[in-house]
Amino acid sequence: xxxxxxxxxxxxxxxxxxxxxxxxxxxxxxxxxxxxxxxxxxxxxxxxxxxxxxxxxxxxxxxxxxxxxxxxxxxxxxxxxxxxxxxxxxxxxxxxxxxxxxxxxxxxxxxxxxxxxxxxxxxxxxxxxxxxxxxxxxxxxxxxxxxxxxxxxxxxxxxxxxxxxxxxxxxxxxxxxxxxxxxxxxxxxxxxxxxxxxxxxxxxxxxxxxxxxxxxxxxxxxxxxxxxxxxxxxxxxxxxxxxxxxxxxxxxxxxxxxxxxxxxxxxxxxxxxxxxxxxxxxxxxxxxxxxxxxxxxxxxxxxxxxxxxxxxxxxxxxxxxxxxxxxxxxxxxxxxxxxxxxxxxxxxxxxxxxxxxxxxxxxxxxxx
Amino acid sequence: xxxxxxxxxxxxxxxxxxxxxxxxxxxxxxxxxxxxxxxxxxxxxxxxxxxxxxxxxxxxxxxxxxxxxxxxxxxxxxxxxxxxxxxxxxxxxxxxxxxxxxxxxxxxxxxxxxxxxxxxxxxxxxxxxxxxxxxxxxxxxxxxxxxxxxxxxxxxxxxxxxxxxxxxxxxxxxxxxxxxxxxxxxxxxxxxxxxxxxxxxxxxxxxxxxxxxxxxxxxxxxxxxxxxxxxxxxxxxxxxxxxxxxxxxxxxxxxxxxxxxxxxxxxxxxxxxxxxxxxxxxxxxxxxxxxxxxxxxxxxxxxxxxxxxxxxxxxxxxxxxxxxxxxxxxxxxxxxxxxxxxxxxxxxxxxxxxxxxxxxxxxxxxxx
Numbered sequence: 001x002x003x004x005x006x007x008x009x010x011x012x013x014x015x016x017x018x019x020x021x022x023x024x025x026x027x028x029x030x031x032x033x034x035x036x037x038x039x040x041x042x043x044x045x046x047x048x049x050x051x052x053x054x055x056x057x058x059x060x061x062x063x064x065x066x067x068x069x070x071x072x073x074x075x076x077x078x079x080x081x082x083x084x085x086x087x088x089x090x091x092x093x094x095x096x097x098x099x100x101x102x103x104x105x106x107x108x109x110x111x112x113x114x115x116x117x118x119x120x121x122x123x124x125x126x127x128x129x130x131x132x133x134x135x136x137x138x139x140x141x142x143x144x145x146x147x148x149x150x151x152x153x154x155x156x157x158x159x160x161x162x163x164x165x166x167x168x169x170x171x172x173x174x175x176x177x178x179x180x181x182x183x184x185x186x187x188x189x190x191x192x193x194x195x196x197x198x199x200x201x202x203x204x205x206x207x208x209x210x211x212x213x214x215x216x217x218x219x220x221x222x223x224x225x226x227x228x229x230x231x232x233x234x235x236x237x238x239x240x241x242x243x244x245x246x247x248x249x250x251x252x253x254x255x256x257x258x259x260x261x262x263x264x265x266x267x268x269x270x271x272x273x274x275x276x277x278x279x280x281x282x283x284x285x286x287x288x289x290x291x292x293x294x295x296x297x298x299x300x301x302x303x304x305x306x307x308x309x310x311x312x313x314x315x316x317x318x319x320x321x322x323x324x325x326x327x328x329x330x331x332x333x334x335x336x337x338x339x340x341x342x343x344x345x346x347x348x349x350x351x352x353x354x355x356x357x358x359x360x361x362x363x364x365x366x367x368x
Numbered sequence: 369x370x371x372x373x374x375x376x377x378x379x380x381x382x383x384x385x386x387x388x389x390x391x392x393x394x395x396x397x398x399x400x401x402x403x404x405x406x407x408x409x410x411x412x413x414x415x416x417x418x419x420x421x422x423x424x425x426x427x428x429x430x431x432x433x434x435x436x437x438x439x440x441x442x443x444x445x446x447x448x449x450x451x452x453x454x455x456x457x458x459x460x461x462x463x464x465x466x467x468x469x470x471x472x473x474x475x476x477x478x479x480x481x482x483x484x485x486x487x488x489x490x491x492x493x494x495x496x497x498x499x500x501x502x503x504x505x506x507x508x509x510x511x512x513x514x515x516x517x518x519x520x521x522x523x524x525x526x527x528x529x530x531x532x533x534x535x536x537x538x539x540x541x542x543x544x545x546x547x548x549x550x551x552x553x554x555x556x557x558x559x560x561x562x563x564x565x566x567x568x569x570x571x572x573x574x575x576x577x578x579x580x581x582x583x584x585x586x587x588x589x590x591x592x593x594x595x596x597x598x599x600x601x602x603x604x605x606x607x608x609x610x611x612x613x614x615x616x617x618x619x620x621x622x623x624x625x626x627x628x629x630x631x632x633x634x635x636x637x638x639x640x641x642x643x644x645x646x647x648x649x650x651x652x653x654x655x656x657x658x659x660x661x662x663x664x665x666x667x668x669x670x671x672x673x674x675x676x677x678x679x680x681x682x683x684x685x686x687x688x689x690x691x692x693x694x695x696x697x698x699x700x701x702x703x704x705x706x707x708x709x710x711x712x713x714x715x716x717x718x719x720x721x722x723x724x725x726x727x728x729x730x731x732x733x734x735x736x
Binding site for chain 2: 014019024043049051054085087089209211244330
């Protein structure tokens with residue numbers, strides 16, 4: 001039982017947000033988002049109640065697109081879209097638009113999200129699973145596999161939120177790559193020209209839940225002959241600057257604020273440096289600490305989602321309590337891996353990771 | 369040119385929001401939404417950065433569903449869903465899930481949104497347009513038409529945002545009705561049992577852009593045999609309480625706040641009374657004022673979107689300026705009707721309508 005005083009302390013203690021998604025956003029973004037939900041700029045209205053056709057919101061959309069292009073260095077060969085429905089909708093969207101019934105595509109199976117993408121694509125054409133790490137509970141990224149150059153595209157999941165692995169080297173192939181980058185978009189520079197399509201649910205590094213970024217090469221479109229509902233055609237959204245229907249106004253606005261913050265901090269190179277520092281701090285402790293062990297193959301360890309176990313699983317409850325008492329929230333591992341997962345996206349500060357590391361160190365002292 | 373002082377006055381003047389959507393929300397909802405975007409409850413985190421699997425957000429979802437059921441009196445024969453993609457996605461969603469390739473459905477064509485629903489449904493089965501008011505630029509609701517009882521369903525648009533008409537009496541038919549209620553949901557009591565499906569983009573009476581309410585009779589599902597992607601099956605979302613993938617957290621939360629406000633003010637009967645008062649005030653002025661004329665057939669006039677013209681269209685700019693100077697925003701008519709449109713959804717106060725009426729009265733005095 002808390003005393004009243006302890007309860008108040010707990011209630012207002014600074015929390016360190018390790019949720020896998022929706023996930024931590026920069027404090028200054030949250031503050032400005034909250035202010036704009038009450039009163040946006042000098043409009044005398046909330047951002048929640050203005051028309052998506054107002055000049056003020058069109059300016060938001062234009063700047064959001066421009067910042068995606070600037071941060072990721074996206075050429076005019078690509079369209080930049082802000083859609084609804086999450087990455088889970090892009091699993092079928094990509095195949096429906098880009099894979100003919102008699103054509104084939106390669107899919108790299110590196111976890112639950114890859115598997116779902118594979119399942120949805122099968123309804124639209126031939127799916128060749130080029131490699132899978134399911135044999136070891138997705139704890140590594142497959143390498144050295146063959147990819148037919150007859151495939152329309154190769155689909156990959158660039159970071160596996162649940163299993164804590166990340167693809168640092170793209171497969172060597174001449175066919176265009178489609179990537180689900182939901183959980184590591186904007187975490188480091190990438191060469192967009194290697195991809196025919198990149199998609200990402202916003203709710204990790206880009207903004208709140210409710211909007212999905214799609215970057216798509218325009219010349220890959222219009223080649224399948226099936227009937228596609230208007231809302232499910234990329235062309236519809238390209239032709240209407242993501243406003244064929246009412247777009248998710250506020251999630252797009254908060255994504256804009258987050259991208260402004262990324263730019264202010266120095267763009268993706270600065271994010272990469274920051275993310276490497278945080279990941280090294282935490283993985284080094286996992287490797288040093290006698291009580292813990294990481295779950296992912298070392299060379300494939302994600303910089304975004306750090307998965308680790310207590311060697312003695314009976315100690316889990318005690319460690320969870322220590323972490324919670326230190327203000328750490330959201331470190332429960334996904335049920336398919338167990339143990340713990342600390343998601344340390346762009347907005348996580350090094351100080352936040354240090355607090356978790358300190359909890360781990362103290363836990364070791366107490367228990368050895 | 370404004371002087372500095374006038375500019376400041378204009379900037380901070382209370383605005384009366386007549387946007388057609390996204391649209392006015394109650395001030396207390398906006399304030400609480402903004403506060404929660406900074407710090408939600410006693411979590412020490414923003415609502416924008418918490419997991420959709422957290423107990424706090426599950427409580428939001430549960431209460432939102434319970435309030436939909438309570439306000440609209442929805443029985444357990446129906447599922448209540450919060451989906452992404454807007455009503456524009458429901459145009460194909462409904463047909464894809466409920467209309468077999470060799471089956472037929474009736475569609476009532478009362479405006480642009482009906483026409484889009486018709487277009488999308490044609491890809492999935494036979495569409496019988498039972499009646500249309502296109503002959504008079506959708507200025508009335510067709511009556512007295514025949515509906516085959518062989519159809520799977522009859523699709524209607526209950527309120528036509530663009531043309532300012534509303535259906536007050538449901539067509540007499542024994543077949544189930546599907547209704548796009550985007551622009552008049554929660555504006556008055558309805559008998560849900562007359563419908564097999566009701567859908568509504570939130571961004572008028574329910575909340576901000578980014579979430580779509582779907583109320584669907586469970587026993588109409590599972591009867592078509594086409595392959596449907598997981599994300600496009602109602603069953604997927606029913607089986608997962610709208611959280612098969614990450615739902616649009618914040619739009620759902622603000623919708624919950626809006627529904628709490630509706631309940632606090634007395635529910636849908638109170639909303640209906642309030643909406644009738646506002647609509648009568650504005651339509652009475654349109655009919656009384658020698659300079660203005662309404663565009664919709666009187667008995668079909670929408671209580672949500674009031675469309676009117678200046679008899680002398682050369683006076684439009686002057687009237688727009690007067691309205692703007694009085695703080696009225698968003699009264700430009702849609703390009704397919706021209707003139708003016710004042711959207712007076714639930715959250716609009718009678719005082720706000722009175723300000724517009726006063727502008728009309730003064731404009732008449734000045735110009736006659």
